[in-house]
Amino acid sequence: MQTNTAMHQGTTGAQAGEAGTRPLFSAVLVANRGEIACRVIRTLRLLGIRSVAVYSDADAGARHVREADTAVRIGPAAATESYLSIDAILAACRQSGADAVHPGYGFLSENADFARALEKAGIAFIGPGVEALNVMGDKIRAKNHVAGYGVPVVPGVARPGMTDSELVDAAAAVGYPLLIKPSAGGGGKGMHVVEKQADLPAALATARRVAAAAFGDDTLFLERLVTTPRHIEVQVLADGHGNVIHLGERECSLQRRHQKVIEEAPSPLLESLPNGADVRARIGEAACNAARSVNYTGAGTVEFLVSDNAPDEFFFMEMNTRLQVEHPVTEMVTGIDLVEWQVRIASGEPLTVRQGDVSLSGHAVEARVYAEVPEKNFLPSTGTVLQLDELPDATDSRVRVDSSLVEGLELSANYDPMISKVIAWGTDRTEALESLDAALAGYTALGIETNVEYLRLLVNDSDVRAGHLDTGLIERKQPALEFRRVGTPELVAAALYALTREAQDHPAPAGGPWQARSGWRLGAPAPRRISLGTPDGGVATVQVSGSPTGTDAAVVAVDGGARQAAALSLAEDGSAVLTLGGEAREYQVAVPPGQPLQLFLGNGGWSCRLELLTREARLERVLAAVQRQEGAADPEVRSPMPGTVVAVPVSDGDAVEAGEVLVSVEAMKMEHHLVAPLAGTVHLTARSGDIVKADQILATIHPHPTGAEPASKDTGTDADTDTDTDTQQGEGA
Template identity: 85%
Template sequence: MTMQTNTATRAVANPAGARPPFNTVLVANRGEIASRVIRTLRQLGIRSVAVYSDADAGARHVREADTAVRIGPAAAADSYLSIDAILDACRQSGADAVHPGYGFLSENADFARALEKSGITFIGPGVEALNVMGDKIRAKNHVAGYGVPVVPGIAKPGMTDSELAQAAAAVGFPLLIKPSAGGGGKGMHVVEKQADLAAALATARRVAAAAFGDDTLFLERLVTTPRHIEVQVLADSHGNVIHLGERECSLQRRHQKVIEEAPSPLLEGLPHGADVRARIGEAACNAARSVNYTGAGTVEFLVSDDAPDEFFFMEMNTRLQVEHPVTEMVTGVDLVEWQVRIAAGAELTLRQPDVGLSGHAVEARVYAEVPEKNFLPSTGTVLRLDEQPAGTDTRVRVDSSLMEGLELSANYDPMISKVIAWGEDRTAALNALDGALSGYTALGIDTNVEYLRLLLNDPDVRAGHLDTGLIERKLPALDFRHAGDPELVAAALYAFSLEPQDNPAPAGGPWQERSGWRLGAPAPRRVSLATPDGGVATVAVTPSPNGGNAAVVAVNGGAQQTAALHVSADGRGAVLTLDDATWEYRAAASPGPPLQLFFGNDGWSCHLEVLTREARLERVLAAVQRQEGAADPQVRSPMPGTVVAVPVSDGDTVQAGEVLLSVEAMKMEHHLVAPLAGTVHLTARTGDLVKADQVLATIHPQPPAEATSTDTNPDTAADTAAGQGEGA
């Protein structure tokens, strides 16, 4: 274990001039939340300690902290989830307190006990609260005794699959399977009918065991048109408990929140919304009082859009939430500062009448993923980054883990940043957020920014008609933009612009020129590009005999067009003129090989690879060997990960759409299915570490007479059902 000190980022003096609550605080987390906590520690004059795994040695939070300590290899189980490693880092750095962020050990009672035993303050609630609220079954039964309404269902510890199946009829279908431990929507499954229950229980147990080390499950009735409303609470050790209003977190995909806002448009739109806010806030405070809660926490409720006066307790998150900035922006309260002060024994100076909600705030989570490919998580290196809106727009805040040169690992959650905007009303806040996302640029990696902008501008979202199933219903109609002729032309010209322009004349004279020099008119040069859909595009470029940026181009043998590309001196931007039409891009190129080109504007981006002759030939031959429209018989891993399940055996006869393997990557499980009917040949086993694009199975098709059809939808998602949900 090693420790490094960053003298350039040492803590500043406490602005208030008061003695800091702690001398040194270790942040037991990574990514954007670690950077966000470090920012407040610096404002308080507290020395900050970052921890990092081998995969995060060059991470942003490591550079921003005063001191950083290595805690182990990339695997979270051996680093960020290792209590012993964190305790060693505390001893090595002299930390007298630990802020856990969210996720990892933030809700781990054993971790809190270990810190207490070592004389180190845990900046979070007591062990009682962690124990009760950390188990959803126990929490649900506990708060019901304190007058907090709960969703009907069956919640008993230790129930087997058989016992759950027997109880399901009484709960009623559709129902929701939920893990008792953990959060973030992992292991949650909507089940529409009894016949689907057994398979869903098996998958839910496997995911829950892998994610939380506990496969205990329970069942809840599925509330129709559900809205996810949560209430932020603050409580001190002197008996004071207040709430800071509610957040609307109904825009979810696979039970993971995507866009959050404060206050809730549902309550804002009710004539008696203030009364409902007071009642749901008091219920949240009662849940906190029931476990002698201290610090910042969030109580999550389910509210039916059809009956907004009713609300049901889902769970209490005994930590900071990902979406806490929207509450901070409408209340002016720094939640991290109060977490630190309360942990040091301070009394809340805020009382409930002091809490007011000013304006409206909306947050969008930026993920490294490919929405067009079923939101497949993505890795890569950040080549170009611009996250700040033009000028100094104080309405916009960006909490980020990114910096140029950062390599994203497949070991951790794909959320990379959050963009938060404030406005005097909801429309102004949505407009400010949309504007900020239009200028958000992160090239070298795939992001969901375009998807976020499409979602923000959906008519139902704009009108505040939200529920947790909205995204799944809207997704098929979202009009994702794809690279077209302008981007192909820009990529070809940009590739040429990267070639050295001052090459000496070849020894064999002009006849050896790679440019295709010839007497008379210049010869066209061709660039082969790998398109995002897996195809090949060829751009023929004939430079102008007069030199400069002008050229005549043709895409895939089509009509010739005049083109010019102006690349900025630092290579960060490019302006393409194509037959008098103009496109302005942010641009980036990978160091290569292979040479990969990235273009982006207005929050949209595309990725094009310049193919070598060999790579182009391989793609062309693969297409020739396959009949037009036929499925590829090879099943490849979509990204680096671990094979966690193989439900078929080598040599089995399978049908199209049947699950062959499950690969876990970036905290998500991906089902890989048979693209066609036939006999399966497996090349991977459970536990194997696999690379992106690695062939894991091959289907040998059945003769036409033997093949059977199926209506199964070959969806590679682990869980695309939408329903009442929860997110981190």
């Protein structure tokens, strides 16, 4: 994990140590993976505690495995057989000699059976007691429970065991629009907004299927949808000696389909209110009351809905009985290391921080970096990290990066696609946003596709800058976002880079220019034509006259366009500076080992993958483009990535319409609906339960003689997404 341990990063070890009355643990096993495992290991190292990592076969080379003092294999890639296996974690504890377990978030972090099993084995659980896990782990029970302690709740119907028909009957009293929520788990999985009664039965069926697959419990409940809602949560700390405090609030209103994208502390809504300090005190006390109601110990978060139209009112949603993905923003504005206090409280130490000691200094904003393709409806992506620079300025104490990435790491489709978090601090919100944008602009991860460009678009949105936030803002803004496309500079840079590398790899032969591969001839040198495959499946041709490695600039033309002078210089750090038309642009460049026909370019947080096409590959792409233009028969519906078929709502031989869902595939803990690209008769090659590969054909459409024009083939509709990394299964909305 790249981080700067400065004044805003959480540094309470000295003051906690002075009051420590009991010895800390000798070895702590981190029952998680990815960036949160790395983050916990960092604090364990600062405390002088031996860290134990666990890993599945898919994570044998993962960063958390490399950074821990000891690592233990716990099973195959499937989370149910490794990270979610209580027996496997207990066996790892016995093998490593760990006397405590930190669960991170997701996986087993809120599992009461896991806490009981550790207690029975005499191993400390760095989390709350079984009572808190039981009550707060069920949203229906939690909502009804805290209401009895004076905590305001959202109107709705929340009774265990309600059938779909009972929920449909009760919905009229709740009122539309309403929100379907699963009682177990979180992360937005199974959550659906329903605008009218006719849509409710189908939404309930999907929500139950997703909830059962994600949490092993398909219990659902309904809540009234709060209009223009803002998601504000309060961080609490509680020890085993009756002390409960809150550390201020976080604003998590920037969400996409209930998945948090950007979080900040403190809330700009509360900061803008004349009585903001009073509201902060009231919502903080409500959070503390919720914690007290279950004798909570450790770090936890109480989540509230606040209407932008009535900011004085707030409603309890749920309590997350663990650390949150967004905990770094609280650490940066309070200077308190939450993981350290989790460890100290679990070891029996009392809190030495009182409510009056807590102050919020400046502002902090966090952006979640995902391996996904936003312009393809946020389709998760896999790949190998070829070049990585997540924190270009290691001396900037305002920026922190919590990451799971290392160069050479292959991203697996078995787990959630969140790969890192970029957190920035500033003396005020404007400065924090500027720092975050600059950090994202310098973020480089070539070989994989990420949402960094998308994050920069959000950070620079006028409403976001003004603090006009609500949980529906991203959905409203999405259609207007303009993603950067591969342009002439990138095509020229790729072509010149290819020629430069060719010249370096194949220097002039001893036999003179007659033996060179450059097409040398008497008189003017022959122009070189480089065919490049673009990310959208297209083909571009760059004609280069002259040598990119010579003293004079080459002359280039793209697809027969205007001729321009161009030159490329390479640096040892992998960067390349292109001078085109008198303007200089710097790119990071990476080529996969053993795959010289692929090229990755990165610039300003944006990256792209280009292919150097052979004649055969170029012809194949050109013919495919012609077929697409003519509306080719027998179009193939392919899986966008490795995954599992979870539903096939049509039968082989059915007549289907364009846009109709044919197959649902779960990958990276998200459900993707693959739709018919045109009307016709469907021929299926996949069944529910099948394990499929990336690009595998799952269905073929035979168009009707009068078939409609093909619809856009969107294979990335994720019905539900995970908020908190992992299968790190996810926290609340």
